[in-house]
Amino acid sequence: MELVVSYAGGRKVDATFNGFTVCTDQPKKDGGDETAPEPFQYFLASIGTCAGYYVLDFCLERKIPAEGIQLILRTERNEEIRMTSKITIEIQLPGFFPEKYKKAVVRAAELCSVKKHIQRAPEFETYVTVQGE
Template sequence: MGTCAGIYVLSFCQQRNISTVGMSLTQRMEFAADDSGHKRLSKVTLDIMLPVGFPEKYRNAIVKTAELCSVKKVILNPPEFEITAHLP
């Protein structure tokens, strides 16, 4: 998910000629046990470290841009999965 969000952030900056030198994106994942005791992913945090000189007027916009990540959208609205097995 971090890579996906990073591509959106990079594109945002390139379209506005904003330097990405010194910019970074860090993804952290938290796990929690469900009712049956199995660990599951419970939270994903993405931190965007903006470079010195990043325009303040774009701070909220860069977060909203990262939220457009396609992977995030799939996790929020998961597709149906179907698994089959076939012999030749």
């Protein structure tokens, strides 16, 4: 996969891939205009939506209606190191959800490939090229 990052003025940074553009911005307190989420918010959203996909797929496979199911992602921050120290995902199920599948739906959410990439971090490599050379 290739993803191209470009600057859109101010503190805005966009990423374009597969025909989509994801726009980011920074809060006003950091010099941004708050016109889009911050990159870290997209990171958290990718975890939540990935887990949500696996929950949805679990329900579809078993013909369980997904209406009314919500995932709530919460973070805890370690101020000493200025990083998120814990991510919790609460799966809110409607009353009709079968009791026998409650533990299994948690296991389904834990299949999230985004989460797995965090737990088994890929190698990162950053380097410079000069355009036109």
